[in-house]
Amino acid sequence: xxxxxxxxxxxxxxxxxxxxxxxxxxxxxxxxxxxxxxxxxxxxxxxxxxxxxxxxxxxxxxxxxxxxxxxxxxxxxxxxxxxxxxxxxxxxxxxxxxxxxxxxxxxxxxxxxxxxxxxxxxxxxxxxxxxxxxxxxxxxxxxxxxxxxx
Amino acid sequence: xxxxxxxxxxxxxxxxxxxxxxxxxxxxxxxxxxxxxxxxxxxxxxxxxxxxxxxxxxxxxxxxxxxxxxxxxxxxxxxxxxxxxxxxxxxxxxxxxxxxxxxxxxxxxxxxxxxxxxxxxxxxxxxxxxxxxxxxxxxxxxxxxxxxxx
DNA sequence: CAGCCAATGTTGGCCCGACCAACGTAACAC
DNA sequence: GTGTTACGTTGGTCGGGCCAACATTGGCTG
Numbered sequence: 001x002x003x004x005x006x007x008x009x010x011x012x013x014x015x016x017x018x019x020x021x022x023x024x025x026x027x028x029x030x031x032x033x034x035x036x037x038x039x040x041x042x043x044x045x046x047x048x049x050x051x052x053x054x055x056x057x058x059x060x061x062x063x064x065x066x067x068x069x070x071x072x073x074x075x076x077x078x079x080x081x082x083x084x085x086x087x088x089x090x091x092x093x094x095x096x097x098x099x100x101x102x103x104x105x106x107x108x109x110x111x112x113x114x115x116x117x118x119x120x121x122x123x124x125x126x127x128x129x130x131x132x133x134x135x136x137x138x139x140x141x142x143x144x145x146x147x148x149x150x
Numbered sequence: 151x152x153x154x155x156x157x158x159x160x161x162x163x164x165x166x167x168x169x170x171x172x173x174x175x176x177x178x179x180x181x182x183x184x185x186x187x188x189x190x191x192x193x194x195x196x197x198x199x200x201x202x203x204x205x206x207x208x209x210x211x212x213x214x215x216x217x218x219x220x221x222x223x224x225x226x227x228x229x230x231x232x233x234x235x236x237x238x239x240x241x242x243x244x245x246x247x248x249x250x251x252x253x254x255x256x257x258x259x260x261x262x263x264x265x266x267x268x269x270x271x272x273x274x275x276x277x278x279x280x281x282x283x284x285x286x287x288x289x290x291x292x293x294x295x296x297x298x299x300x
Numbered sequence: 301c302a303g304c305c306a307a308t309g310t311t312g313g314c315c316c317g318a319c320c321a322a323c324g325t326a327a328c329a330c
Numbered sequence: 331g332t333g334t335t336a337c338g339t340t341g342g343t344c345g346g347g348c349c350a351a352c353a354t355t356g357g358c359t360g
Binding site for chain 4: 070095
Binding site for chain 1: 307308309312318
């Protein structure tokens with residue numbers, strides 16, 4: 001049944017299917033981002049920043065789902081490339097306010113384009129209805145598992 | 151729309167949905183396996199071994215999708231716990247023949263049970279039809295992206 | 301206003317899964 | 331017999347996801 005002979009114990013387990021397809025997705029995405037010398041975290045922070053406007057690192061962490069400590073390194077990287085700017089918040093000396101620069105915005109649209117192509121590669125075998133259904137199911141799982149905000 | 155305020159640029163990207171839900175799945179699964187001091191590779195190799203019968207490490211690698219070098223370490227771990235046995239192949243002195251032991255078989259069924267519960271946790275928000283649909287879509291993606299055996 | 305608690309940024313770690321290069325040994329094809 | 335291929339093994343790298351600890355700063359409450 002399976003061309004590669006994957007044991008059915010594995011190939012019928014949803015979590016295995018999920019992590020395996022995610023691994024393929026990661027490879028595709030990271031190849032795409034690699035052409036612009038970026039990694040997942042870079043894109044995710046830039047996208048979050050463009051969505052929320054200037055924000056503290058803690059806010060970026062919350063909105064992007066990336067750990068505070070990883071945000072630090074990511075902002076360092078982006079700052080080194082002048083895609084982002086780090087300013088102390090005059091109103092709260094604990095905080096930095098992160099701004100996306102014009103160059104950052106430009107880079108973000110580049111990244112988005114290569115990522116669009118990557119999605120196409122990833123979802124190639126599915127028709128539009130199936131793609132939408134997949135997205136719907138994944139969103140249901142995701143919101144369910146992150147909602148427990150108690 | 152999103153309770154956590156995830157930027158829509160992210161939350162509508164299939165690859166992001168996939169990798170995020172996969173991350174949740176991994177957490178759930180690794181917690182489940184952790185109760186029996188196992189990791190993903192351990193289960194996958196045991197399951198493959200039970201499916202194929204005694205096999206060389208190279209065969210295990212091919213059937214499980216785990217790299218040869220990672221198989222080595224995994225077999226070491228399983229061997230240390232007597233869940234598996236490594237014998238030189240008399241007919242081909244390059245190879246080892248890996249056998250699953252009775253204890254290994256018992257451990258495998260334990261792991262399967264905890265994993266069944268984990269799947270239930272993971273898929274809780276989906277009804278049976280949706281679960282089947284999700285599995286179907288993921289399998290399609292997976293076979294498509296691993297088939298290029300050229 | 302003094303004292304305590306919470307939030308922020310940062311450092312420095314850890315784990316896991318995936319992958320790769322190189323090597324010695326052994327089998328195989330020709 | 332020679333070159334090529336397969337096998338097991340060693341020893342890495344990388345990315346993503348975490349966690350603990352700490353100094354600094356704000357805010358809240360008594």
